[in-house]
Amino acid sequence: MSIEVIKPGALSTFQDLGRVGHQHLGIPVNGVMDERAHRLANALVGNAPVTPTLEITLMGPTLRFHEKTTIAFCGGNLDCQLDGQPLFSNCSLNVPAGCEISFGDRHAGLRTYLAVRGGFSIEPVMGSTSTFARGGYGGHAGRPLKKGDMLFTQESATCRSVSLFPETVFAEDVLLSNDAPIRITPGREWRYFTADARRALEREPYRITAQSDRMGYRLQGPGLGLIEPREMASEAVGFGAIQVPADGQPIVLMADRQTTGGYPKIAHVCAVDLPRLAQQIPGDTVRFELVDLVEAQRLLLSQQRSFTQLEQLCRA
Structure with missing residues (x-):
């Protein structure tokens, strides 16, 4: 065809x-x-x-x-x-x-x-x-x-x-409204950021800037500083990693991200909330909510069970 x-x-x-x-x-x-x-x-x-x-x-x-x-x-x-x-x-x-x-x-x-x-x-x-x-x-x-x-x-x-209706396919805590906070888990370098930086990421709004695309979403908001300068070795990065360059303005890595990065990672966006973030446009404001790894995994497994049931039903 x-x-x-x-x-x-x-x-x-x-x-x-x-x-x-x-x-x-x-x-x-x-x-x-x-x-x-x-x-x-x-x-x-x-x-x-x-x-x-x-x-x-x-x-x-x-x-x-x-x-x-x-x-x-x-x-x-x-x-x-x-x-x-x-x-x-x-x-x-x-x-x-x-x-x-x-x-x-x-x-x-x-x-x-x-x-x-x-x-x-x-x-x-x-x-x-x-x-x-x-x-x-x-x-x-x-x-x-x-x-x-x-x-x-x-x-x-x-x-x-x-x-x-997606609302009937997924559990209520998987499919949140578009204006709900984006859930994140602590990143590898979370403990190296100041208490003010960690508090700001959890409580303050961040605006998606015009310099955002499929590679990454650049955010603008309160600066996120380290307790002290650190030398970082480049390592593999994943979809949803939140890196913080020297200017303190976070970048969320998206689908076309580079394979490695050397900026400290303060947090990671939970996989179930990446779709909501991907539907935001430059100029939109997002907020973040910290959850632990166990909760992030529970949400992802819940979503996968819903997908499995739906895909089996539609192929029947």
């Missing part, structure tokens, strides 16, 4: 769950920014979680479907439309041949994910179909979509329509 790109949108790239196992070679993991929305969209059309989706940022593309298929959108509300008629997120839809999907104004969130029945036909690079635009590889020609691109999927068969 083929899909024609009529308009490319602001930043539309193919992503999956990431290019794991290559960080020791300097290869970034990449992958989706909002794993929860990605997996929900795939589940709704009967795909496996590893199937690539189209990650659509802020201003979406216009896509013409040349054959009928089943699609689903999950994530931010970017005013998705089918031939000018509004489409709802969190449900699968059978799209007739010749129809166009387009987007209007952003109503909520920053990113939405398009899944198609059977998945997009993309050649993996180092075991992943994720696009790494800075490196020029993965996804569709190693770059965001352009006008005139032709995209292909594995199959064009439709399946039954399914709708869901």
Whole structure:
């Protein structure tokens, strides 16, 4: 099945769950920014979680479907439309041949994910179909979509329509509201920061600056200082690590993060809250709430159990 790109949108790239196992070679993991929305969209059309989706940022593309298929959108509300008629997120839809999907104004969130029945036909690079635009590889020609691109999927068969409300899929303490604090766990260097710095991170608001992208979210707020200067050796970093450079302004590492970093890590964003952070836009203000590692693991396991049940139900 083929899909024609009529308009490319602001930043539309193919992503999956990431290019794991290559960080020791300097290869970034990449992958989706909002794993929860990605997996929900795939589940709704009967795909496996590893199937690539189209990650659509802020201003979406216009896509013409040349054959009928089943699609689903999950994530931010970017005013998705089918031939000018509004489409709802969190449900699968059978799209007739010749129809166009387009987007209007952003109503909520920053990113939405398009899944198609059977998945997009993309050649993996180092075991992943994720696009790494800075490196020029993965996804569709190693770059965001352009006008005139032709995209292909594995199959064009439709399946039954399914709708869901995320609030009924996940436990209440997993899926918090967008304005709830982002939960964090203490980082490796937590104890080396001053009491004022630790208190500020837990109590004060931080604004996401314009210098934020898929690589990292730069925050602006009360400075976070060390008790005394320290020499730090570079080491591997993960999605959600909160590094603090010399200016004291924290940086949350995101999907396209570098493989190693030498700044002290004051905290880590809990995995279940990374999707909420990924849906925030520059100018938004976030607050943090400290939880222990046991609680972070409990929340992640709860989310995974919900995914397992949902994916089994949708494939039944």
